[in-house]
Amino acid sequence: MAKIGLLGGSFNPAHIGHRKASLAALQALGLDAVWWLVSPQNPLKSDKDMAPYEARLASAREMAARAPIMVSDFEVQAGTQYTIDTISAIQRHFSHHDFIWLMGEDSVANFHQWKDWRGLARSIPIAVMTRPGYKSDARTARAMGWLRWFVRPASTAKEWTEWRSPAITFLRLPPDNSSATALRALHPDWHLAYRKKAAG
Template identity: 55%
Template sequence: MAGARFRAGPALTALTLPAGPLTGPLTGLLGGSFNPAHGGHRRISLFARAALGLDEVWWLVSPGNVLKPAAGMAPLAARLASAQAMSRNAPIRATAIEQELGTRFTVDTLRAIRRRFPRRRFVWIMGADNLAQFQRWKDWRGIAREMPIAVIARPGYDAAALASPAMAWLRRWRQRPGQFVSGARRSAPALTILRFDPDDRSASAIRAADPEWASRIPVARLRDAVTHRPIGRGKS
């Protein structure tokens, strides 16, 4: 909902980092098609950063989503460019690193990112709509064991998410106020649910209102915000 304000609540203090040797940057990972990126993505990311004490958030702009039809998917360069424009002047970096890694499934992507950035600590961020069908993802328990998970409430999906088979398995690791998640693999599995005022903006609504949005996105001299490699204009 445009103009809605965040509601501070117990989840905002659920994950606080203790003093200790685990001092690498704490990075939230938010994956998606970003077809296109919009203000809801930005708002969710900034909320999660504040709630979890993250140093920054990386938007993993997927070359393709195996659970979504390819029809209507804009070229990767246009989607990445829209994500970089939407994340401007925020502690958010939009990246197409999944294309470079050559991974297709989230579990493989997360493992490859951890190997590539061994000094960083990561938290996987997803919406309640994804938790509702998380059991359909390849090796979803492996994802949960790879890094802590933060789930952001989403209108219309919360009941299904809480009743999902994945939640039945994850419930034992749900964090309580006062607990912390370091972002290190040894702290996973760990789950926290973040609740805030709903935001009803969606990429599908933007595409319906403006089917040609991607043709107007400038992609010249586009570089990945994490790998700093140039991104071509191809459709993949």
């Protein structure tokens, strides 16, 4: 059975921070690979500044090149929108793999807004990745009032396949200040280059 980390997101655009965090998590958790699940539309985010899906997918593939990272359009193919539905479908389709959900510290703050977040935590172990400036928000997040009973030490991270969910660990990864928001502010038309590549 392969050990796979699942990282969902808009990847609007994908950036070096996604790559560095994924590779660091791969080492910390003893993974065989990380799958990037490019979301058609995050239910908790506005589509106002969202680049076309094809451009976001292309940017993720470019950023993941020559690394044990697979970029996937699984949510488009499966027709899922919410993480719990995506995870359920992946676990059915790839029952021969072990999966762990990867999420940034910034996502922990609104985890209680995710569809059936407790059910999600019961269905798959979770590894939280370092995100500069969000450590305090993650530790005091509303969802942690319940999840704190299931925190596993980072020192045991490579044993995650033996954990019984709910189980969550906070990985100690090298910080990286890369931000998709900052990149869009600098290059608001970043996606046009990927359209040209597709057309040419």
